[in-house]
Amino acid sequence: MSSCSFSLDFSKLPQHVAIIMDGNGRWAKKHGLPRIYGHKVGAETAKKIIEKTYELNIPYLTLFAFSKENWGRPKEEVEGIWELFRIYLQKERPFLLEKGIRLKVIGDRKDLSEDLRNLIAEVEEETKHNSRLNLCLALSYGGRDEILKAVKEIAQKAKQGLLDPEKIDEEVFRKHLYTQDIPDPDLLIRTSGEERLSNFLLFQTAYTELYFTPVYWPEFNEEEYLKALYSYQQRERRFGKVYEF
Ligand code: IPE
Ligand code: IPE
Ligand code: MG
Numbered sequence: 001m002s003s004c005s006f007s008l009d010f011s012k013l014p015q016h017v018a019i020i021m022d023g024n025g026r027w028a029k030k031h032g033l034p035r036i037y038g039h040k041v042g043a044e045t046a047k048k049i050i051e052k053t054y055e056l057n058i059p060y061l062t063l064f065a066f067s068k069e070n071w072g073r074p075k076e077e078v079e080g081i082w083e084l085f086r087i088y089l090q091k092e093r094p095f096l097l098e099k100g101i102r103l104k105v106i107g108d109r110k111d112l113s114e115d116l117r118n119l120i121a122e123v124e125e126e127t128k129h130n131s132r133l134n135l136c137l138a139l140s141y142g143g144r145d146e147i148l149k150a151v152k153e154i155a156q157k158a159k160q161g162l163l164d165p166e167k168i169d170e171e172v173f174r175k176h177l178y179t180q181d182i183p184d185p186d187l188l189i190r191t192s193g194e195e196r197l198s199n200f201l202l203f204q205t206a207y208t209e210l211y212f213t214p215v216y217w218p219e220f221n222e223e224e225y226l227k228a229l230y231s232y233q234q235r236e237r238r239f240g241k242v243y244e245f
Pocket of ligand 3: 024
């Protein structure tokens with residue numbers, strides 16, 4: 001039983017929630033533990049939030065797990081994070097299959113080790129017909145990097161005469177983003193008190209509702225998640241239009 005003092009409208013949930021899972025390191029520090037321990041507990045939080053998203057029938061969840069810029073962290077931490085990721089993905093493979101969850105990775109795969117690339121490709125392939133929940137993991141992802149990749153691909157096509165520059169519109173552009181088959185996030189949650197995007201989904205969040213909480217990711221839980229969803233339901237999304245009474 002949740003102790004929440006508000007009631008969610010289950011007919012008005014966001015269709016796509018994106019989360020910047022931040023604060024693992026500070027959580028570990030607060031508890032006198034090595035940073036990698038924060039990432040381990042953070043991975044467990046991610047599992048719980050995936051389960052809750054599934055229960056709520058929200059069809060898209062995108063988790064920012066590792067940014068392009070995170071490669072600049074100490075080698076030990078970077079290696080530890082990827083090792084953890086490999087272990088969790090192997091462990092949760094049957095869970096994804098059993099529940100009907102589709103995995104999709106966005107980001108620059110060429111930065112990942114061959115082993116991991118292969119594992120990800122296998123899990124994406126074996127879950128590709130699942131549709132109950134689309135779980136999107138952002139790995140070695142950078143929003144500017146993604147936009148530049150799209151620009152380069154489009155420029156190449158134009159150069160080869162395959163695309164008329166006059167016909168480059170939002171729809172064409174979106175087809176060149178990692179998120180080509182994913183709708184824009186309705187709600188973006190960032191934990192740990194930081195209030196910035198840190199290069200996450202720059203193009204896609206133009207009209208996304210933002211929710212910031214001081215809670216560190218390892219401490220984020222079902223109740224905090226419901227609070228964020230409730231806050232979303234209080235917002236009036238206008239998309240530049242005039243609100244109709
Ligand atoms: C988020 O937690 C996880 C990753 C970026 C991989 P951090 O590791 O950024 O934790 P803080 O921000 O240092 O507390
Ligand atoms: C963003 O968090 C990346 C992830 C959560 C994976 P960071 O901790 O890397 O962002 P900054 O450095 O505080 O902006
Ligand atoms: Mg951080």
